[in-house]
Amino acid sequence: MTDDRRDREVPVAGGGLLHRRALLMAGAITGGGLATSVFAAGRSPPPASMLQPGAALSGYGARSRSGAAIQRIVPELPFPGTGSSRTPLQLLEGTITPNGLHFERHHNGVPQIDPATHELLVHGLVRQPLLFRYEDLLRYPRESRVLFLECSGNSGALGAPEPVQASAGQLNGLVSGAEWTGVRLSRLLGEAGLTGEAAWVQAEGADAAGMVRSIPLSICLDDAMVALFQNGEPLRPEQGFPMRLLLPGIEGNASVKWLRRLKVMAAPAFSREETSKYTDLLPDGKAEQFSLRMGVKSIILNPSYGLDLHGAGYQEISGLAWSGRGSIRKVEVSADGGATWGEAALGGPVLPKALTRFRMPWRWNGAPATLMSRATDETGAVQPLRAAWLAQSGASKGYHSNVVQSWRVQADGKIAHVYA
Amino acid sequence: MTDDRRDREVPVAGGGLLHRRALLMAGAITGGGLATSVFAAGRSPPPASMLQPGAALSGYGARSRSGAAIQRIVPELPFPGTGSSRTPLQLLEGTITPNGLHFERHHNGVPQIDPATHELLVHGLVRQPLLFRYEDLLRYPRESRVLFLECSGNSGALGAPEPVQASAGQLNGLVSGAEWTGVRLSRLLGEAGLTGEAAWVQAEGADAAGMVRSIPLSICLDDAMVALFQNGEPLRPEQGFPMRLLLPGIEGNASVKWLRRLKVMAAPAFSREETSKYTDLLPDGKAEQFSLRMGVKSIILNPSYGLDLHGAGYQEISGLAWSGRGSIRKVEVSADGGATWGEAALGGPVLPKALTRFRMPWRWNGAPATLMSRATDETGAVQPLRAAWLAQSGASKGYHSNVVQSWRVQADGKIAHVYA
Incomplete structure (x- = not known):
């Protein structure tokens, strides 16, 4: 380590943590010990990859052999479509999760839905119930936002009495990031016309679980969207193709996939997913319901x-x-x-x-x-x-x-x- | 159209263009003519997708049937690895291009490279030539940036005497967007130590074209990076796995893929790719060289x-x-x-x-x-x-x-x- 570098590296906490401005310094932050010094530079024979033409252009491409080893963490399950797979966060970089590695959580498997026949019904406490086909929604004004999505059960293993020895993805991989594009939910509700008693929206998926969650109207009228695209391409089946609810900052379970109905109500539905599950049991035996927003x-x-x-x-x-x-x-x-x-x-x-x-x-x-x-x-x-x-x-x-x-x-x- | 909506929609130019704030209005921007009004809401039978369990969780997933029809535009070529494939921009949304749809441009195919044996040599006008293995680079400070990459030949068909009837992707699909993560090039050059005569860097790829481009040192010391990850996952082979040069804002050809050597020089190499190709022929018969920065x-x-x-x-x-x-x-x-x-x-x-x-x-x-x-x-x-x-x-x-x-x-x- 040169004196020069030691002068510029300012410790900010114990154990060797450096001031973050060290990240911006050019030069030998690593101490030169990582690269190999060479003296006969340029004399090595060309690698095999230069000796014959490479592979063809391709329509969608594939990952490298080592890259393809990066997979979602899929547990052994009695019903392989009911459960969750996790993003191997520790093997990824940046903030965008490739669509193939975005975590999954299904309650009765991934349905295959034909977008030509799928319909979204908005009904309940509205002036005019409306049916939106997929191709209808594609004509609406869209917005794109980079958002995280996290299952409220993520990191639940941290509650275990002894620390579970597992990777960051195994422990915390029920969170992913993507750029979502869709239609503001407030626009669709506004078109149907809310009546005075409207206070909750019950969202239902077209999967075999008939997934149902109740969402306060305030969240639906804030920044909620009906998402149609993820990281540029149409949603994948496991993310709700052809359309899903997407509630920024809210526990993932409420962003109902394969969305088929939005029923405007005066009170929550108190469905299984908000009574038996997805509630927070407190020390006194009571349970918090609709604790929807994810923490820092x-x-x-x-x-x-x-x-x-x-x-x-x-x-x-x-x-x-x-x-x-x-x-x-x-x-x-x-x-x-x-x-x-x-x-x-x-x-x-x-x-x-x-x-x-x-x-x-x-x-x-x-x-x-x-x-x-x-x-x-x-x-x-x-x-x-x-x-x-x-x-x-x-x-x-x-x-x-x-x-x-x-x-x-x-x-x-x-x-x-x-x-x- | 209701009077109410007509009042809020402000034309801003001829032909029906509206003020952009119309995008933010809740309610019936579409005039209500897209959705279908229904009166017996909620009475339709459940769709087939609700009647049987869906598919299993998966390690990497796949697109829906209609989504999978979205492919890069691959031309018929005499040598299928030499040429370019284009992003079908008109079928995508947002700003992130999925890795499988990022445009390709290869000069002699896509090499398969074992990251365990690949080395990056920094040599030439440096105080100490250095060899960086892939695993060495993974220990360096990283940064992530969302950037476009565009081939300088993109939209070249716009020069044709008659307008070519083709999709936006066919005409302009040699541009894509991604979040790239890598190591600042200035850090690696700084570690090797530039000598006083250093003014250009010649980058060489490990493909069978032996792709070589000369880049002004000012660009290399600005925001250039050696990229290792794209949209979170390791680079794909067609994007330069295990490592590529990534020059923000610069014509794509200079972001040399499968990067194996960086030679610091006093003058450009005047390689084939910057004399015969990738120069701009002017009306007087002269050619602009190193016109590297892409326009607005x-x-x-x-x-x-x-x-x-x-x-x-x-x-x-x-x-x-x-x-x-x-x-x-x-x-x-x-x-x-x-x-x-x-x-x-x-x-x-x-x-x-x-x-x-x-x-x-x-x-x-x-x-x-x-x-x-x-x-x-x-x-x-x-x-x-x-x-x-x-x-x-x-x-x-x-x-x-x-x-x-x-x-x-x-x-x-x-x-x-x-x-x-």
Whole structure:
């Protein structure tokens, strides 16, 4: 390490965390120890790939052999269409999840729907019930927004008495990010004309679960959309093709897929999915219902369980942060189990209700270290420590976990999930 | 049409263009003529998709049957790996192009490269030549940016004497948008240490074309990156796996794929790709070289050739705009062949050197109309009309066309490509 570099690298917290401006410095942040110095440059024979013509152009393409190893995490299930698959977050970068890797949650499998016969009915407390065909909706004004979608059961394993040894995606992969395009729900409701008693909207899917959720009208008239496209292309079947509800910042379950009916009501439906499930059991035995908005949260993805470090030295700590209440204001990182914290760099653009990538420069000295991240959103809400969350919520709460998570880096570079 | 709506819809230009705030109005912008009024709501039998369990969770998923019909436009070629495939822009939405649909341009096919043996050599006018393995680069600080990439030959057909009747993607589909993640090139060059004579960098690919381009050092030290990920996942083979150069705002050809060498030089290499090809032939017979930065440009995608209108009434005009010089400041749309123009709404976030989606509300009266779009970027540069561009550049110029394009909507709703 040169003196020059040491001068510019400002520690901001214990355990080797550096000021985020180190990310912007040109030159030898890594200490030159990663690349290999060479003296007979340019003398190596050309690689095999240069000796014969490559493969043809293609209509849709495929991933590289190693890239194709990146798959959603699909559990063994008694009914293979009922459950969830998770995004392998720790193997991905940036903030956009490819459509093939966006998490899934189905209650009775993925229906195949012909868009030519699918219809969306808007009825109930409206002046004029309306039927929208897919091709009708394609003529409406559209908007595109980059948004996160998170299952309210995500990170539920953090409530287990002992830390589950599993990858970041296995623990937290029920969240993904995409650019969604669709029609504002307020426009469709406005066209049907709400009556004075209208206060809730019951959304129903065309799947074999007949998935039903009740959503407060205020959310429906805010920024909710009926989504038709994801990351540029039409929705995929597992994401609700031909159309789904998309409620920014709200637990994923309420963004009903394969949307076929919106019934405007004066009260919630109290369906199975909002009584037996998707409620938050409190310590006193009561349950919170319609706790729909997702909290402020962050997770460190690199390094993390399964992505062991290969020796001391420079290492970028990075991960994702998001909040159902708006934009991320800051993410703090600790390398000493929460004793001291430094502020990470946020990758732009920092968008409301979207995934934000944070990055923190770190010079690991090779000693054991405990990494944690803690996000704050634009409302000032701060991600809680696990102990505080449990004290308030009780260990029985399986939904809406947004606790600070901890990775223990051992001296041999292996990484364990710990409760710090 | 209700009087109420007519009051709120403010025309901003001829031919039925409306003020963009109409996009934000709730209610019956479409005049209620698109949805079907129903009276026996809720009585229809459940669709077949509700009567049996759906398909299983999956590791990577697939598109719907109709979605899978959306393919890159691959021409018939004597050597199927040498040429280009185009993004079917008119069938997509938003600003992110799925990786499987990002345009391709190869000069001798797509090599399959094992990342474990691939090396990037930085040599030439440096204090210390360095070899970077793929796994080395994965330890460097990364950044993620949403960027457009455009082949300098894109829209070259606009120079033809008669308007080619083809889709927006066939004419202009050598542009795509993605979130790229990689390592700043300035960091790698800084680690090797530039000597005083350094002024250009020659980039070489590991494909069978041995693709070589010379890039001014100023571009390399600005915002250039060595990209490793695209839309979250590792690069695909056709986009340069395991690593490519990515030069924001610069003609795509210079973002050398399968990057294996960066040679720092005092002068350009004057390779085949910057002498015989990728130069701009001027009317006086001279050629501009290294005219690398892409101009300000926009195209209307919907409606466009092949996407005929089905009857008069409300129609959203939308398309994409971008500039190699920075952000888009505004996009103007004309429905009367350029006689009058109205300003479109820009979808946020409007990012520098990235695709920006514009939308313009339009109430088509059913009479023939000529649609045009014209973008202005943050530097004040305005997309030129075709006649002006030809007068300045000459008909022989096949690269860097950014002329205003025109679609003629006929009374029967069919759409033709015209020169207006």
